[in-house]
Amino acid sequence: MNRKTKVYTVFFISILLLIWNISDLDFDNLKNGPFAGMVSNIFLILAMAVTFSDLKNMEKKKD
Numbered sequence: 001m002n003r004k005t006k007v008y009t010v011f012f013i014s015i016l017l018l019i020w021n022i023s024d025l026d027f028d029n030l031k032n033g034p035f036a037g038m039v040s041n042i043f044l045i046l047a048m049a050v051t052f053s054d055l056k057n058m059e060k061k062k063d
Helices: 003-023 035-062
Strands: none
Touching: 003 035
């Protein structure tokens, strides 16, 4: 499995986990929400986006 495939896999899994955390959110009592999980998923998505752009830049430099 190459790097792009791993980045895409982690990216889509983190999006699915974020959707799952949002669906578990109790809108009647927001104090009991899974906010730490949602924030960590957002950070993971951002990190994978930066990693993917770095991979693209590295491929351009090779060519």
